[in-house]
Amino acid sequence: MSEYEFDDTPDRIDVDAVWAYLSTDAYWGRKRTRADFEAQLAAAWRVVGVYHRGTGAQVGFARALSDGVGTAYLADVFVLESARGQGLGKALVRAMIEEGPGAGFRWMLHTRDAHTLYESFGFTVPNSMYMERPGGF
Template sequence: MSDYEIDDNPGRVDMDVVWTYLSTDAYWGTWRTREQITTQVAVSWRVVGAYHRATGAQVGFARALSDGIAIAYLADVFVLESARGQGLGKALVRTMIDDGPGARFRWMLHTRDAHTLYQSFGFAAPDETYMDRPSKF
């Protein structure tokens, strides 16, 4: 991980990297247009990126939606294949949910993979207080 850094500066996000990954490799949202993804990133409560120290190239990303008080939703978490195995997924999630202003929030996410990663941060199957309306996409 020493070759990489995690940063929550939204101005540093490389939208070309985010767009390319989310439009081609993300099973959860390849239907979105670049304009939609750009808007989603712009209006997110918080964004976190992983960057190669030597080149500054972005290799990972996560964003969150929140009311800023009690709840947040974790979305669009990814690490490029070339940078996987370095602990960047954990670092992105830790920075987003444990080391930031939402550390005491109730966090939500939808995923069909990486359950072990998210469970290590306390994510679990919903309890009886949670309902979900699936998207129609």
Template sequence: MDDRYEVDDDPGRIDVDAVTAYLRAEVYWARWRTDDVIRAQIRDAWRVVGAYAPDGAQVGFARAWSDGHASAYLADVYVLDEHRGHGLGKALVRKMIDDGPGAKFRWMLHTEDAHGLYRQFGFAPGGHMYLERPSARGA
């Protein structure tokens, strides 16, 4: 990761307004959520990780929910377009799943377009044991 950037898991540092605005407008997976839903998801997350530019502005985010003991779900990982190419996506995922309290957990996620990133961290198709009931909202 470019050492001019910071990645940390301080929930007090998260710019909730910026995350909410980005998720509502820029990503396919969150457009159905209201501002209140996103704010509640951030507030109630088991863990959040932010990526910050040299000027301190938040430029990336990841959140997870977990039972706190054995399994966790990785969600809402993003890096603003103009800050991509500095290793921030990898740094966010590494900080969340490898460098924290969930390092030995079973991790799950859904993605339509970032399989290459997550394969680098050991994510693979669920195999014959994984079942899922899709949302009534669709994808």
């Protein structure tokens, strides 16, 4: 994992690389337009990118929405297939929810296939107090 670095500088995000993944490989991202994604990126409370130290290529990404005080939503988390199996996904989630300004916040997310990853950070199935009105994505 030492060949990769994590950075939360928004201007460093390779928008083309992230869009390429979200628009083709991410089941949750394919219904968005590029303009939708760029608006979400511009409005993000925080982003974290994962970059190969040698090439500078972006291999991972996570985005968060937040009120900046106590609640945050984790979105668009991914690590490219070519960089998986090295603990980057766990490190990316940790960087976003435990090592940044949102440590201690109530975090929420949606996932269809990564429950084990998020459960390792304390995420659980909501109880009867939680309600949601599903949107178009």
